[in-house]
Amino acid sequence: MKKRRKVRPVPVPVQCPCGLPANYVDCCGRLHRGEAAATTAEQLMRSRFSAFAVGDEGYLLRSWDPSTRPADVDFDLGMRWERLEILGSTGGGPFHTEATVEFSAHYRSGGEAGNMHENSRFRRDGGAWVYLDGVVGD
Template identity: 55%
Template structure:
């Protein structure tokens, strides 16, 4: 895990401890679908599989998640946001995430769907872009 004063991997410009680190530790919940998506990207970047599973919709969540330690997540760019605000029950966030694996650069684009479940945002599923 990064130090609390390190830049947050999500790219919002806040220190990890006040940004996604607080969500990863369960100190607060994401208030928007975009905030949840950014926190999930950060969880991939720091290797927090438990948070990824906790923030996944129970109807689509896998039983387990094995993260690849050889993948290094480098950059996140949010390309579109549809709904997913504090007063919405559903939202969509499109993004591109850049990683390095096997000595090569990889770009993963996804259009992710989010929903409120029990009053909190959860990741439902995604489709490649």
């Protein structure tokens, strides 16, 4: 049985990690607490980035497509997610059933800055946007 790593408590940020000019409580925090649902695939992508930044495993799993969802999220305890850049998207609006969102997620690990580039796929499941999978690139 795989031993689960505990997520180090992350203080609730004032500014939302997703990159929008809003405070966390009123932006992605509403989605994390289940008070609102993502209305676009990009909004879901932003909220998932914020969930990684604050260590919200429950939200990440709830917003993951059931066909690709892992049993748990393997957080890297030495990594701090710092900034998200949305590079492009296709679909993902109120009348779409599928979408892609290309992004660059900036982090700090072991004192070193880095970034992860991914083109993520999303789909609707029971009317809600969910993360399906992604292709990590350079």
